[in-house]
Amino acid sequence: MDWSDLRYALAIGRGGSVAAAARQLGVNATTVQRRLDALESRLGARLFDRTRGAYQPTDAGAVVLDQAQRMADQADEIERRVLGRDRELTGPLRVTTAFVVMEHLLPPALAAFARAYPGIEVEVVENAFLVDLSRRSADTAQSWAGLEADVALRLSANVAEHLVGRQLGMTHCRAYALRGAPDLPQTLQPLPVLLRDAPWVAFERDATSRVYDRWMRTQLAQAHVRVRVDIFNAVAAMLRTGVGIGVLPTFMETRHPELVAVSEVIPELSVPVWMLTHPDLRGTARVRAFMQHVGDALAERLRSMP
Missing domain, CATH: 3.40.190.10 (Periplasmic binding protein-like II)
Incomplete structure (x- = not known):
């Protein structure tokens, strides 16, 4: 069985249609339909009932989707554990935060970090909602295993319990x-x-x-x-x-x-400012360096504010 065929089936299950799966995967609908047909032929079972353009999993489809999701989760965990053992202070680092934080709090600390660690390329993504860093983006077209973010900087009184990090201070x-x-x-x-x-x-x-x-x-x-x-x-x-x-x-x-x-x-x-990552990534050198360097700078700035 071709794992990539299961990826297409999982995208259909998530999106509810071939068109939605095509948008999620960054391919055309014909490719999605062809891969689904090949998988159903290989398994000898229909995986979806087609009704008015919507794809509903059959009993067999529900079994396949459940197992495919488990495989996807395992693939995610493998990548996180490998990334967590990365000791190089080079490479990309994606940070997600709210626009107001990026404009008013983060720039001085981020600029200082960029000068101190020229081998690390930081990408800041505006996102007003706390992402689950253990999950992958549902609509990434570039990579099946693309991380949503390595580090989250959030203004929030509630954070996901499975994430790790530090509270930097309070905003008022x-x-x-x-x-x-x-x-x-x-x-x-x-x-x-x-x-x-x-x-x-x-x-x-x-x-x-x-x-x-x-x-x-x-x-x-x-x-x-x-x-x-x-x-x-x-x-x-x-x-x-x-x-x-x-x-x-x-x-x-x-x-x-x-x-x-x-x-x-x-x-x-008044809400706290949190800097968070996934437990499997906290040992990554560039994540650790960012959380220490930028975290300390932001904590100092927050302490000096009214």
Whole structure:
């Protein structure tokens, strides 16, 4: 049996169609169908029922998909264990983090690391959600065994228990307004007063994944919201227009001197910064070097912030 045929069947099972599998694998649909036909012919069993364009696993297909997933997991584990024994301070290193962290926290530490370890090529991928570093990307077309990331840098109170790493410090949030705006508060005000009287720039109404989303859904339910956006950088852009006040992490202050804090730190929005990796990768030289060098720099910076 050709393992790569099982890979195509697994992609169909995940995507629910030949077209979705083709997009996931970076090939055309004809190739996917041909490989599925070859596998079914070799096994002498139909693996999927085709109904209205959707592919539903048959009983035989469910058995094949279960075993194929186990094989994929084993392949992942083999690669992680091999990578974990890598002692060279050279090669690629992929880091995933939120855009606001990349723009406002990471650059100085990342630049210092790049100068100290010129043989390591760091690729930073913006991703607002904590990835499971033990799993592979579902839609990678370049490599069946491509890691989603080696290191994750996250603002989160909850992290996956199977990941390892360190808490670097805490981030805090305040409400901010355009400095000098005549119709907006310019001094520290009690938060209930701001919620009652000031116009707000908030996050999108249906967002729920971040602690900031949940806070805004409850606290701003009766507030006057003028504009909703999806990320902190967009909040800052709107605050610079003077349309309202909004919540930002305090580490954005230095890049936005045109804004003034109008509330004290909001305790419910204080979250830790984590640097994480998979246990099998923590022994990799470049992962260890990154987590030590960049982690120490970020921890020092967070300690110096209000």
